[in-house]
Amino acid sequence: MNDITTVGSQALQTLLNMESAEETLLQLPQVDCPVVHHFGPNICIREVFMPAGTLAIGHKQKFEHMNIMLRGKVMVVDDDGVTQILTAPLIFVGKPGRKIGYVLEDMVWQNIYSTDLKDIDAVENMFIEKSEHWQDDRAAKFKVAQIEHTVDRVDYNEILHTFGISHELARQQSENEDDQIWLDIGNVRVTDSPIEGKGLFATSPILAGEVICPARVNGMRTQAGRYTNHAANPNAVMVATDAGDVNLVALRNIAGCVGGDMGEEITIDYRAALRLAGVEFSEQEVLCQP
Numbered sequence: 701m702n703d704i705t706t707v708g709s710q711a712l713q714t715l716l717n718m719e720s721a722e723e724t725l726l727q728l729p730q731v732d733c734p735v736v737h738h739f740g741p742n743i744c745i746r747e748v749f750m751p752a753g754t755l756a757i758g759h760k761q762k763f764e765h766m767n768i769m770l771r772g773k774v775m776v777v778d779d780d781g782v783t784q785i786l787t788a789p790l791i792f793v794g795k796p797g798r799k800i801g802y803v804l805e806d807m808v809w810q811n812i813y814s815t816d817l818k819d820i821d822a823v824e825n826m827f828i829e830k831s832e833h834w835q836d837d838r839a840a841k842f843k844v845a846q847i848e849h850t851v852d853r854v855d856y857n858e859i860l861h862t863f864g865i866s867h868e869l870a871r872q873q874s875e876n877e878d879d880q881i882w883l884d885i886g887n888v889r890v891t892d893s894p895i896e897g898k899g900l901f902a903t904s905p906i907l908a909g910e911v912i913c914p915a916r917v918n919g920m921r922t923q924a925g926r927y928t929n930h931a932a933n934p935n936a937v938m939v940a941t942d943a944g945d946v947n948l949v950a951l952r953n954i955a956g957c958v959g960g961d962m963g964e965e966i967t968i969d970y971r972a973a974l975r976l977a978g979v980e981f982s983e984q985e986v987l988c989q990p
Contacts, residue, residue: 722757726837730959734904737820739884744823746811754803760829765813767794772807818882820889845894852895855932859970881920885913893965895929902963904956912936916946924948931967938973
């Protein structure tokens with residue numbers, strides 16, 4: 701019983717230290733950690749790059765799952781207090797729980813999840829549990845971002861007025877699923893937006909001029925066509941192809957995931973998007989309306 705009690709005590713202390721360390725690290729500058737998701741039949745692979753010198757605390761994994769280290773070296777402490785150094789190439793079954801790691805050499809790590817889910821929020825809800833500290837920190841930052849994006853919501857309302865579109869009609873068209881498809885796009889994800897509802901976010905860096913992903917294919921809107929929000933100063937634009945499809949293209953460099961949080965939200969100017977879709981208006985007619 702003494703051995704069991706000692707191990708249990710050490711594990712508890714390690715976990716408490718991890719929670720304390722996370723609270724502290726969340727207040728420090730975060731490291732660029734690009735993430736790409738790969739999808740296949742009954743599989744989702746989350747691939748993350750971490751540079752040497754990174755101290756990373758993972759979210760709690762709910763279940764056993766395969767892990768692949770493609771590159772690098774990392775010193776890992778799990779929530780049982782066991783310390784080990786992992787060196788790529790390496791394939792192993794990860795146990796439930798949390799880990800803290802110090803990256804000794806630039807590392808590429810893959811979590812392999814058995815699921816048919818394509819929505820990353822849904823995948824994370826199924827397989828990982830985020831700490832109270834992390835959730836509180838994100839909620840606080842989200843509220844600040846909502847205030848910062850007030851100008852974008854005001855500009856959106858001006859667009860509706862200019863084009864003579866009601867809020868109800870805009871919402872109805874946005875939520876119409878008859879012309880929507882979901883594509884497996886690895887460098888973006890859909891999640892809660894401080895601008896409005898859900899938004900499209902970069903998970904890995906995107907360069908200016910780069911095609912981010914398709915927005916419309918064969919007349920059907922992808923998640924980029926459905927969830928990309930408006931901004932008064934957008935970082936992307938919808939561009940028609942010779943085949944009649946529409947791509948989402950970066951106007952400037954867009955940042956990917958930083959620390960354990962989302963990258964930059966991808967935004968467009970709805971005025972340009974409406975004109976691309978053939979919606980026109982007369983400024984003179986609008987100005988004459990009562």
